[in-house]
Amino acid sequence: MAAILEIRDLTFTHEGASEPLFRELSLSVEEGQHILLKGPSGSGKSSLLRLICRLAAPDSGIIRYRGTPVSEMPPATLRSRVAYVAQIPRMVDGTLEENLLLPFAFASNARRSAPDRALLERMLDEFYLGGIGLDRPAMKLSTGQQQRVALLRTLLLEPDLLLLDEPTSALDPESAAMVFSIMERLNREKGKTLLTVTHSDYRPEGPQVALYRIENRTLSLQP
Amino acid sequence: MTTSAIIDISTGQLLLALVFILTAQLSSFVFRLGLHRDIAVGTLRTFAQLFLMGYVLTYILHSDSFWLVVGVFAVMVTSAVFIVKGRVNEKQVPYLLPTFITMLLSYFTTAVFVSALIIGSAPWWEPRYFIPAGGMVIGNSMSALAISIERFFRELRQQRETVEMKLCLGADYREASADIFRGAVKAGMIPSINAMMGVGLVFIPGMMSGQILAGADPQVAIRYQIVVMLMLVGSTAVSSVAVMLLIRRRCFGSGEEPLLSPE
Structure with missing residues (x-):
């Protein structure tokens, strides 16, 4: 397996903080892997994901996506390949369909063809959102439903690597189970590489799964 | 009605216009708007800046x-x-x-x-x-x-x-x-x-x-x-x-x- 993501000696300090959040952190993610990242609140798990997709800038160190430093990639290109899904899903005013097709209005996605309604309906079924209706206002969906819509919306861009920031922390157990099931399918059946920050006890099985813990400014592989 | 020369405003008449400021200050005081300082400073600045501007303008407008x-x-x-x-x-x-x-x-x-x-x-x-x-x-x-x-x-x-x-x-x-x-x-x-x-x-x-x-x-x-x-x-x-x-x-x-x- 080839490394899709290489992080070397990454140090990051929040603006205004006197101490770095983490120091000289390194991690290699191979194609098809599912990395689970755990650690106490404020240890830097979410910050690490944000650094990978350039929503924040490191003090020092380098992050490479397929060998290219992410700092040298156009941000929109990077983010369509390395997709970040935030902890709290965000919808825009409009229908479910308008929200799902939102990325196709952006210039960097102009070459991609937007999925038609039939395909969207099929995908909604796969994401346990069947029967909701594409014309339903997205803001009226529950947080659990919005989280699945946010995940589906990101996947429509067919990213190589998914960065999931506590995707189930705001969800009830039933919705969380649905999201975990989707994640497992994406990883096992579709071969997507996942880097998931989580507080839960979720631990899928398989040789492609690796658990890391970030604590006291360092990252360590867990058994 | 014929157009006559413009009526001048004397200093006393000008000061009479401060009644408007007093009413604004009264509103600020009664309803605790906390605007009394801003109103006072604004009034002083209006007088000072406009009189100054008047003198400057008289000079500038005749300047070449x-x-x-x-x-x-x-x-x-x-x-x-x-x-x-x-x-x-x-x-x-x-x-x-x-x-x-x-x-x-x-x-x-x-x-x-x-x-x-x-x-x-x-x-x-x-x-x-x-x-x-x-x-x-x-x-x-x-x-x-x-x-x-x-x-x-x-x-x-x-x-x-x-x-x-x-x-x-x-x-x-x-x-x-x-x-x-x-x-x-x-x-x-x-x-x-x-x-x-x-x-x-x-x-x-x-x-x-x-x-x-x-x-x-x-x-x-x-x-x-x-x-x-x-x-x-x-x-x-x-x-x-x-x-x-x-x-x-x-x-x-x-x-x-x-x-x-x-x-």
Whole structure:
């Protein structure tokens, strides 16, 4: 397996903080892997994901996506390949369909063809959102439903690597189970590489799964 | 009725107008609005600045020095930038220099256009036309700019997660902040557009009233006023869009990540 993501000696300090959040952190993610990242609140798990997709800038160190430093990639290109899904899903005013097709209005996605309604309906079924209706206002969906819509919306861009920031922390157990099931399918059946920050006890099985813990400014592989 | 010489306002009569300030202070006191200091300072500044301006204007309007006129114009723009700074209160993004340069260029162009092409004064910088036209453009657009900039920064902070969501779906910083940009520019422009709707019906503009009080033909005063109304909408639109375009880029880092911390 080839490394899709290489992080070397990454140090990051929040603006205004006197101490770095983490120091000289390194991690290699191979194609098809599912990395689970755990650690106490404020240890830097979410910050690490944000650094990978350039929503924040490191003090020092380098992050490479397929060998290219992410700092040298156009941000929109990077983010369509390395997709970040935030902890709290965000919808825009409009229908479910308008929200799902939102990325196709952006210039960097102009070459991609937007999925038609039939395909969207099929995908909604796969994401346990069947029967909701594409014309339903997205803001009226529950947080659990919005989280699945946010995940589906990101996947429509067919990213190589998914960065999931506590995707189930705001969800009830039933919705969380649905999201975990989707994640497992994406990883096992579709071969997507996942880097998931989580507080839960979720631990899928398989040789492609690796658990890391970030604590006291360092990252360590867990058994 | 015949047009007579304009009635002078004596010092005593001028002080009588302070009754209005007393009523404002009374409202502030009774309803605990906390505005008494601002009202007092504003009153003192009105007296001081306008009397000073009166003396300066008397000198400038009779001046034939190009550099003096342009210098006064530059001072007016500089003062306006500091007033905008006072209202916006943003420390994370350096917006003052682009704001100053845009204000100077756009207001100068507007004032030259009005005095040289529409009024046809010769030379184009004739202070009697150039300074009042510039003053109105600066005063009006300054308020619009303060509204636009303040709203843009505030919304960018409040909607940071939505902006990030769009960035993560492939938007560039312009696309991710397009709605906020439009909302901010529109908020600044609405007062000038509303003024065009209400002028002559709801209110009589100060410049026109002043000209008529000073004995000018109302037909001429009206033409000047129409030019002023159109000039203000145009200069507000141009300066707001230009300033916002320049400061928007400064709100995002090299990875097009939002720099303003959430509230």
